[in-house]
Every structure is written in structure tokens, then in C-alpha cells.
Amino acid sequence: MGHWLNRNVIEPGKLPLLLALTSFVLTFVITRVVTRLIRAGKGPFGNVKAGGLHIHHVVPGVVLTVVGGFGAVGSSRHGFGAALCAVVFGIGAGLVLDEFALIVHLDDVYWTEEGRRSVEVVVLTAALVGLVLSGFAPFGVNDLSDDELQDRGSVIWTVAVNFLFSLVALSKGKARLAVFGVIVPVIALVGAIRLARPDSPWSRRFYGRRPRARARSALRAVRHDKRWAGPSRKLQDWIGGKPDPDPNRSLDRH
Numbered sequence: 580m581g582h583w584l585n586r587n588v589i590e591p592g593k594l595p596l597l598l599a600l601t602s603f604v605l606t607f608v609i610t611r612v613v614t615r616l617i618r619a620g621k622g623p624f625g626n627v628k629a630g631g632l633h634i635h636h637v638v639p640g641v642v643l644t645v646v647g648g649f650g651a652v653g654s655s656r657h658g659f660g661a662a663l664c665a666v667v668f669g670i671g672a673g674l675v676l677d678e679f680a681l682i683v684h685l686d687d688v689y690w691t692e693e694g695r696r697s698v699e700v701v702v703l704t705a706a707l708v709g710l711v712l713s714g715f716a717p718f719g720v721n722d723l724s725d726d727e728l729q730d731r732g733s734v735i736w737t738v739a740v741n742f743l744f745s746l747v748a749l750s751k752g753k754a755r756l757a758v759f760g761v762i763v764p765v766i767a768l769v770g771a772i773r774l775a776r777p778d779s780p781w782s783r784r785f786y787g788r789r790p791r792a793r794a795r796s797a798l799r800a801v802r803h804d805k806r807w808a809g810p811s812r813k814l815q816d817w818i819g820g821k822p823d824p825d826p827n828r829s830l831d832r833h
Contacts, residue, residue, distance in 0.1 A: 593712060595656065595665035599647075600708045602666045606673030607701050610636060615820050618690065637681060640674025643667050676701045690823040695812075698819035703758060710762045747771040752779030776800050 616622040627634040647668025654660040679697040680688050688694045741764040748770030749757035760767020775781035777797045786792045816822075 595651070595661045596708065596712060598662055599665040599669035599672070600705065600712065602669030603673045603708075604705055606670045607677050610674060610677050611819055614689070618820070633687075635678055635681060635687075636674045637678040640671045640678070643671025644675055645671070647671055672704075673701075676704060690820070692822050694822060695815050695819070698815045702818070703755070707758065707762055710759075715762045741767065744768050744771045747781070750775070750779060751781040752776030774799055 613622075613624050617624050617626065627636075647664045647666075647670075650664035651661065651668060654664055675682075677697055678689065679700045680694045681697075683696065684693055689697075741760070744764060744767035745757045745760045748760055748767045751770060751773070752775055753770035753773070756766050756770030760770060774792070774796045775786065777786075777793065777800055782793065782796055786796060
């Protein structure tokens, strides 16, 4: 069964990546279910403490990520060892990124508005890995023919141009388009040619003496946020749980 899966469903050598993605997503889902039960005071689960210190799940996550990562580097791309390391790494990455906001803020912001960033990063990571599994390669290298891949100049030129598109999109305040554009270059191109957001580095640098551009940028940002902010927040709440309106109450509830 595993042999058939490896040969007919996914490309050779990508089974560890599939296992890592699956364990990553499952770990995040299970972790969110457990933390939401703890938050609601239901079930047999509770916070892990040692000597009165709350041990966040990012701690075992870091350990598992290190073990899985070094194990993957030290093993081949095939066999049970590679599969096991992929699963361990995926579990560790799921635990770590579930508390990404805590790492950024160096504070327990799990059930606050800032904690939404963890859910966003997990969804973004899963989507990017899914694209790689689907056959996409960074910066459009997968679009090159065999002859072009033999020409180093063509590869370097393709990577440089697509990297530039992503960089411009990022400087225009379009982080999501820039990140996805690393895998699908046309997405970065869209972000690069559209107006920059009013609070972006590009806007401050190039729209300072262009009042019409600033006005159009601000108006487009307001319309975009009004259209997508609500649905995005509802999706994040459905996936990760609704933030606590009182940040002080969230500190002892996961």
C-alpha cells in the first residue's frame, strides 16, 4: 500500500513531506481542540506545570522539531527512518507554530487579538507546503524546461526576477502575496504591480509627493479591509477559537 502510494499518488521522495504536513495539521487541530476544552473547563485536560511554572506546548514542540530536523538531515529520503523523522518534525512544528504569537510577543497572548497571528501562520504554512507537494517549486524553477535547467544563467535569472517581484510585493505591504509568490510567481507579480498599502515602506518612499496615489492607496486599503477583514476574522475564530475580550482572563486558561 505504501509502495503504491509513493509511486502513484505523490512524486518519489515526497512521502516524508506528505507525512510531515499531515502530522503538522493534525497536531495543530488536536492542540486547538485540547486548549479550547481547557479554556471551557471541560474534559480531563489541564495546563502542564512544573514547580508552579506553566510549561507551554511550544517547549516540547521545539525539542521535537530539533530532533526531527536533525534526524531528517542524518537519514536518507526513503525508508522508515525518514518517515519517522518527518512525523516527529511535523508534530514539533505544529506545536511551535500554534504558539507563534507567543514567540513574537514574548508574552502569553494565546487567547488575545495578537494570538490570531498563530492561526494565520499555521494556515499559511500548510498552504505553502501543500503547493510544494502539488509540484510547485520556489521562484518558478518548476516552469523551466530541462534545457533551461541545464543553463545556470537561465535559472539564476528566473530566480532573481521572481525574487524581485516578491520583494516589491512585500515592500508594498502585501505580505501574503509576497509569501505565496515565492511558490507561484504570478501571485507576487500581481502584488508588485498593484498600489501599495498606505502604511507600507513603498508608500512612504514613493507616494510622499504623490497625493493622488496616497489617496487612492488609502481608499483601496479601506475597501479591501472592509470586504475581507470580517470573513477572515470569522475563519480564524472557527479554526482557532475566538479571542477573549479581556486579555487578563486569558493568562490562566490554556
